[in-house]
Amino acid sequence: MKLSASTILPALAHLASASTARIHIHDPQQRDVQSRDVSPVAARLVLAQRTGVEDYHNADLEQDDVIDAINDYGLQTPMFADKAAGCERKAFLLYEGEEHIEALSSYTSFDLSPAPASSAIRGLMLDLARQSDPKQLLKLSDEILLDRLQSIQYMSSPLFFLTTSSSHFTSELNRLVKESYCITTLTTPLDTSSTATSKFQWGTYTLPKLNTKRSVPEKLLSEAHASLSSGSHPALHASANHSSSNSSSEPLRGILPACFTSLSACESTTRNCTGHGTCRKAYRDPDRGSNGLDCYSCSCVATKSADGKKTTTWAGPACQKKDVSVEFWLIALFTIAMMGLVGFAVGSVWEMGSEELPSVIGAGVSGPTARK
Structure with missing residues (x-):
């Protein structure tokens, strides 16, 4: 049986879309950067830098494409800009679905190649959230944390949000844009495939450790x-x-x-x-x-x-x-006063000893007389 082109082409298109993961960025100062393919390791470091947890991702900084990816797609602050020009509020949104998000068309973007499975992408998002707030999120299981990230928390910074609804994703995206967030989005088709090596595509990074000891x-x-x-x-x-x-x-x-x-x-x-x-x-x-x-x-x-x-x-x-400046000045002034007093006393005694005796002391004393 021969396969027609009308059967093969849609199948190939579906396979291509199923293996695509794209990251879009939106900053107050948009940049004109050409879209290109970025490795999962470099993409992870870009996501870590944009969510403010780069301290946990120092192992792979020496790779060739990492620095270029961070320079092109990472957060940047103009040299002579004030504080308001930077990114004080950050957001990371993950959309899992097949629908095209029209609102992302004008944003700077790059593709992950090869694209990790959706389970590995979801796992990286959970780890980034734990790194951003280890005190609150490290003790939560993956299921509980995943459920929490599906309801957006505007009080947290950076903000993490995961959804499979394109309408919900678009509405929250528009709201964050109006509130001047520095936004990072990752869109990937939802699939159930997972391999034993998919989680290692992101490279090496560390997680905070939960201190189980409790003390008074x-x-x-x-x-x-x-x-x-x-x-x-x-x-x-x-x-x-x-x-x-x-x-x-x-x-x-x-x-x-x-x-x-x-x-x-x-x-x-x-x-x-x-x-x-x-x-x-x-x-x-x-x-x-x-x-x-x-x-x-x-x-x-x-x-x-x-x-x-x-x-x-x-x-x-x-x-x-x-601050012991008061005590210092009290001791210093007292010491200076005592030194001045002692110096004045010694000078007075020295001046008195150097004066000549008055002549009246020898006025009643006659000199020796000559004997005849």
């Missing part, structure tokens, strides 16, 4: 400090609040950096600024790295005593240094 609130900081000194990832030990994470009286050891690459690294390394401030994004250095580097540092605040009569100011990279 008085010892939370001591355990976190012990974990930090052992060399574990700083993003795993972000404390729940200032009071619980700063109950230890142990000083921070070593020389602390003035800048941290992420908010979680700043909070964990400085113990939430030792309870005397908060970690904030100080600035973005456009000259470091391919797309610039964020600088997070402690913003210190003054504290008052229990009776409210004494105010203490703090400084240092972790707000761990107490």
Whole structure:
């Protein structure tokens, strides 16, 4: 039996569409970049950079096409732009379906080649979500987290959303565009095929570790400090609040950096600024790295005593240094005054000893007389 062209061509078209996965990006400053095929490893690093979890994806940065892909499709901040020009709100949307999304036609895009199975794509999205918020999402199973991502959470940043409805996807996409989100979308046909090697197409990356040990609130900081000194990832030990994470009286050891690459690294390394401030994004250095580097540092605040009569100011990279300028000036001025007083006394005595005796002392004394 001969197969007609009308039978073969639709079958080939279906196979081609079933193996296609495309990533679209939408930023406030659109770029004119030609669409091309990108490997799954380079695409993963682009997704990690655009969702702000690139610290977990350092293993494959040396591959040839990775840097070019990040330069072309990663988040970028103009060199002389203000903070509002950057991407403060990010969103990653995954659509699994066969329908063409017309709203994505004008966006910058690239294809994944070879395209991983939809199960592997879904698994990568779950891992990116866990990396973005390990404190809340790491303890959830894949089923629970997948169900949560199917209802969009506007309070989270970055925002993750998965759907199989083209209308729902389009409505949420339009809403995010109006709210000036930096949007990354991944569209792929929904299939049930999965191979043992499909998950390895993304390359190598790390996940946060869930600390199963539970301790009383008085010892939370001591355990976190012990974990930090052992060399574990700083993003795993972000404390729940200032009071619980700063109950230890142990000083921070070593020389602390003035800048941290992420908010979680700043909070964990400085113990939430030792309870005397908060970690904030100080600035973005456009000259470091391919797309610039964020600088997070402690913003210190003054504290008052229990009776409210004494105010203490703090400084240092972790707000761990107490301002002793008042005590310093008191001691310095007292020392200077005492030195001046002693110098004046010595000078007065020296001046008195150097003066000549008055002549009246010898006025009643006659000289020797000559004997006849």
